Each structure stands twice: as C-alpha cells, then as structure tokens.
Amino acid sequence: MNSSESVLEMTVDSVLETIPAAWDRIRSNLRAAATGKFDITLEQFHVLRHIRQGWSTVGDLAEKKQISRSAVSQAVDVLVAKGLVTRCQESEDRRFVRLELTPHASEVMDANFAENRVWMKEKMASMSIEELNTIRQAMAVLKNTFVPGKP
Amino acid sequence: MNSSESVLEMTVDSVLETIPAAWDRIRSNLRAAATGKFDITLEQFHVLRHIRQGWSTVGDLAEKKQISRSAVSQAVDVLVAKGLVTRCQESEDRRFVRLELTPHASEVMDANFAENRVWMKEKMASMSIEELNTIRQAMAVLKNTFVPGKP
DNA sequence: GCTTATCTGTTAAGTACCTTAACCATAATA
DNA sequence: TATTATGGTTAAGGTACTTAACAGATAAGC
Structure with missing residues (x-):
C-alpha cells in the first residue's frame, strides 16, 4: 500500500499548508467586519455563533x-455585560449554567454574517x-473527521 | 443563474462552517506538540515555518x-533570544532586515512537523x-483563492 | 445518613500576543 | 537639499488565554 500511503501524506501536507493560511485571511476579514461595524471582537462573535449552534453551556463551549472553562466563563462575562447573552441556572442539575442569546445578539450576528458572506462570495x-x-x-469529509458532533 | 448562485452560497457556508472548527482542533494538537515537547509557542512555530517558506523579512511576515509589523518584530525578539532566528541587515537596501533560521530551529521544526503528521495521518x-x-x-483551489503567493 | 469524591462554573494571578502611536534610520523624490 | 515615503523598532495598553484555588451541587461509598 505504498501508493495510498503517499496519497495520504500528500493530502496531510496540503491540509496543513492550506487551512492555517486560508484561515488567516478569512479571519482577518471577519475581524474587520466584527470590530468595524459592531462593537464586538471576533472571538466574542465566535462564542455567539457556537451558542446559537447549540453549544449552550460553559463546558460545551x-x-x-478546545480552551479552558475559565476562559469561556470570562468571555461570557463580557458578553453579558454587553447585553448579548444571559446566564440561567439549569433546574435539573443546578451546576450547569445555560447560556442564551438576547434578541440584540441575533441581530448583530445576522448582520455580520451577511457582511462576511458578501466578501466570501x-x-x-x-x-x-x-x-x-x-x-x-x-x-463535509473534513468536518466529519475533525469536528466533533453537537452536544 | 439561480442554480449556480445557490451552489456558491452553499459552498460558502460549508467553508465558513468547517474551516474555523477544523482549525480549532488541528491547532489544539499542534499547540500541544509545540509547547509540550519543545519550548516554543504555536505562534512562534508558525513564524519559523513562514520564514522557512521564504517570508523572510518583517514586512513579509x-x-x-495579516498582523502588524510591530507584532512581528516583537515575536522575532523572542525567537532571537531563544537562539532560533538571526537578524541581518540587507546590504542593498539597509532598511530591510533579513531573518534566517539557525540550525537548531530547523531541528525543532522537523521534529515538530513529524509529530503533527503522525496525528493528522x-x-x-x-x-x-x-x-x-x-x-x-x-x-489547491482554496489556497489559490485565499492565500497570497510567495514574495 | 453522612462523608467523601466528582463535576460545573467562577475568581485570581500571570503570560502571550496583538493593537496604535511615536520614533529612528534609510531611501526615493521634488 | 529638503521633503516625503518606507521598513523596522519601541512603548503603552488591551484581549484572550493559561493554571491554581475555590464554592456549590450532585453522585458514590460505607
């Protein structure tokens, strides 16, 4: 299986060569839209995005x-202060804190997404x-391989 | 051209949904290898990688x-202090500073790459x-579209 | 039932990396 | 020659991350 081994290696290299570099560019544009038009940082925007996708507790996020729970907790502090997220203790297991987006957060996200889409397109x-x-x-294949399923 | 428009939008969404998430995972592993086995951060490793690829002045990097020149200059300070990079004033135009890897840097990079490749494979x-x-x-297509050519 | 262990989340202290603004040295230009 | 533009560094400040120590809620062992 020397041939398929070689294909695997070439593909690994192409991924390692492309993903970080492309992400540098895309991130740069996302950041400009987030910080320029709205008063949030790119990382804060990502947190909002993940919450909307259903990763709605500190541990999930x-x-x-792939960062510490304390980092998430601090990020949520800022978002709560900005009126974009609310904390809510879960009734079943009161250790958990469920995070929810405010209507304002949804507006900001929609506007930002539209902005980014235009540039990508x-x-x-x-x-x-x-x-x-x-x-x-x-x-689809990469997502399946590297991105864990929703909670 | 409604159909092709729709394909474009779907593809944009798939990219925006996959690249950041996959990169979170890959980066997490790269960071563990860089900080665990060698005494450098992931960002420092990326700087070394780009220098080896030929982006060998502060402005190029x-x-x-997509960060400021001052950020690069500060990162280079650390790498010089660690004996991984040397600064060298260019003779043609003495405003430029050419950056070069030390032999030790090459060793570290090779070892780290090998580590990452195993996980990716x-x-x-x-x-x-x-x-x-x-x-x-x-x-290949993404690289062509989003990643600028070498200097 | 009571104690201990485990789990979620927060707080505190410290580090890494980024930004903008001001600056120096060199080169190009009028 | 005087001015302007460019590459790089320095300084001050901010954001986001880390680990360690902690509090509260639940689960497990006896």
Whole structure:
C-alpha cells in the first residue's frame, strides 16, 4: 500500500499548508467586519455563533473551542455585560449554567454574517461549479473527521 | 443563474462552517506538540515555518499573517533570544532586515512537523483514496483563492 | 445518613500576543 | 537639499488565554 500511503501524506501536507493560511485571511476579514461595524471582537462573535449552534453551556463551549472553562466563563462575562447573552441556572442539575442569546445578539450576528458572506462570495465567484462541488465535498469529509458532533 | 448562485452560497457556508472548527482542533494538537515537547509557542512555530517558506523579512511576515509589523518584530525578539532566528541587515537596501533560521530551529521544526503528521495521518487514515483526492483538489483551489503567493 | 469524591462554573494571578502611536534610520523624490 | 515615503523598532495598553484555588451541587461509598 505504498501508493495510498503517499496519497495520504500528500493530502496531510496540503491540509496543513492550506487551512492555517486560508484561515488567516478569512479571519482577518471577519475581524474587520466584527470590530468595524459592531462593537464586538471576533472571538466574542465566535462564542455567539457556537451558542446559537447549540453549544449552550460553559463546558460545551470549552470543549468545542478546545480552551479552558475559565476562559469561556470570562468571555461570557463580557458578553453579558454587553447585553448579548444571559446566564440561567439549569433546574435539573443546578451546576450547569445555560447560556442564551438576547434578541440584540441575533441581530448583530445576522448582520455580520451577511457582511462576511458578501466578501466570501466575491472571492469565490470565479470558481467553476465543479470546483465548488469539490470544495463542498471536501468540507463535509473534513468536518466529519475533525469536528466533533453537537452536544 | 439561480442554480449556480445557490451552489456558491452553499459552498460558502460549508467553508465558513468547517474551516474555523477544523482549525480549532488541528491547532489544539499542534499547540500541544509545540509547547509540550519543545519550548516554543504555536505562534512562534508558525513564524519559523513562514520564514522557512521564504517570508523572510518583517514586512513579509506581517503581510502573510495579516498582523502588524510591530507584532512581528516583537515575536522575532523572542525567537532571537531563544537562539532560533538571526537578524541581518540587507546590504542593498539597509532598511530591510533579513531573518534566517539557525540550525537548531530547523531541528525543532522537523521534529515538530513529524509529530503533527503522525496525528493528522491517524485522523485521516480511514479516508478513501477518492476522499483524499477530493480534499487535495479542494485545498489547491482554496489556497489559490485565499492565500497570497510567495514574495 | 453522612462523608467523601466528582463535576460545573467562577475568581485570581500571570503570560502571550496583538493593537496604535511615536520614533529612528534609510531611501526615493521634488 | 529638503521633503516625503518606507521598513523596522519601541512603548503603552488591551484581549484572550493559561493554571491554581475555590464554592456549590450532585453522585458514590460505607
């Protein structure tokens, strides 16, 4: 299986070479939109995004972002102070704190997403349908491999 | 062109949904290897990597990573103190400072890369040849679109 | 039932990395 | 030559992360 081994290695290299670099660019644009138009940082925006996706406790978010629970707790402090998130003790197991978005947070997120989408679409507009489909298939496989399922 | 428009939007969404999340996971592993086995942070490792790829002045690195020149300058300070990088004034235009890796830096990088590759290969070992090829093609297109060419 | 262990989340102290603004040295330009 | 532009550094300040120590709630052992 020397051939497939070589394909695996080449693919690993292509991922390690592309993902961090592409993310540097995309993040730079996301950050500009988040900090320029709205008064939140990119990291705060990501926290809001994950909460909306259903990672709605401190522990969930920490696991999702691979950071400590204390880091999440501090980030939530800021979001609560900004009126974007509410803390709510769970009734079943009162150790848990359920996080919820305020209506204002949803507005901010929608506006920011729209902003980002425009930029992404401009960048990707010149791709062929085949290329787009290839990317979508690849994203599905990568997500399946590297991104843990929802809670 | 409603259909192709829709494919574009779906693909944009898949990228925005996958790249940051996958990167959180990959970065977490890279960081563990860098900080655990060697005495450098992940960001320092990335700087070394970019220098080896030919982004060998402060301005180049700043442009590559989309951060300020002063941030790069500070990062280089640390790497010089650790004996991993040398500064060298360019003779043609003496405003430029050329950065070079020391032999020790190359050793550290090779060891760290080997470490990361093992983990990546484990995660991706169950993919089929077709899936691997799809990913490689997608990475090529994304790199072409989002990652600026070498200096 | 009572004690101990485990789990979730917060607080505190310290570190890494980034930003903007001001600055120096060099090079290009009018 | 005087001015302007460019590459890099320094300084001051902010954000987000870490580990360690802690409080409260639940589970487990006896």
